[in-house]
Amino acid sequence: MQPYPESVPLPSADKRWKLVEATMRRHGYKASALIEVLHTVQESFGYLDDTSLRFVASSLRIPISKVFGVATYYHFFSMKPPGEHTCVVCLGTGCYVKGSGELMKMIEREAHICAGETTPDGKLSLVAARCIGSCSLAPAVVIDGEVIPRAQANAVQEQLRRWIGHDSR
Ligand code: FES
Numbered sequence: 717m718q719p720y721p722e723s724v725p726l727p728s729a730d731k732r733w734k735l736v737e738a739t740m741r742r743h744g745y746k747a748s749a750l751i752e753v754l755h756t757v758q759e760s761f762g763y764l765d766d767t768s769l770r771f772v773a774s775s776l777r778i779p780i781s782k783v784f785g786v787a788t789y790y791h792f793f794s795m796k797p798p799g800e801h802t803c804v805v806c807l808g809t810g811c812y813v814k815g816s817g818e819l820m821k822m823i824e825r826e827a828h829i830c831a832g833e834t835t836p837d838g839k840l841s842l843v844a845a846r847c848i849g850s851c852s853l854a855p856a857v858v859i860d861g862e863v864i865p866r867a868q869a870n871a872v873q874e875q876l877r878r879w880i881g882h883d884s885r
Contacts, residue, residue, distance in 0.1 A: 724774045727767045732760040736768070740775050747778050750786060754793055763794045766845050780849040781856075781863055788843075789861030799834040799841035801879050803872075804858040808847030814866075816855035820844065822869050826876050839880050 726733040739756040743749030753776065757768045764787045773783040787793050788802045795802055805811075805820045820831060823842055827835055831844035850856040853865035857872060864872070 724771065727771050735760050736772070745776055747776050750776060750778060750783065754787060758793055765795065780847070784845065784848050784858050785861045785863065788858055795841060795843050800839050801860055802841045802843060803876070804843040804845050804848070805831070806845050806848045806856045808851070810847060810851035811855040814854040819855055819857065819867060819869055819872060822873065823876060826873060827880055835880055840876065
């Protein structure tokens, strides 16, 4: 028998959260329902973002890093706005003090976009997150679903250049 979790408050009064909650309830709040639940979020809101992923993670009791991994790995999910590749930079305190703010600035400069945007050629979407539950790996960056522990500016920059080329202006 699946234990019923203490209820996680809905992120807002938006009625669409009720749809998401109904899907989770239908699946008994099982972790195995993650993909199904993320589909409901995407169908209801059009995309997945930090708030929805965090809500789903707490409700299904799944580590937020795993939820981010799944959400950014499968092509049928889009983090707003969707690009061919996704780079999530954790700006939670643990990562920020280890330099993730600088990393984010470097990526924004490199790709000529701000967090929450996609390059005009659709190659890269840049997403800012709060703590993704991998603080011991700070600063944490998730690239196409894979957590990069102790992300180094050089390595991230190299990867970005492979995707967006040298002239992304
Ligand atoms: S603050 Fe970045 S993983 Fe926790």
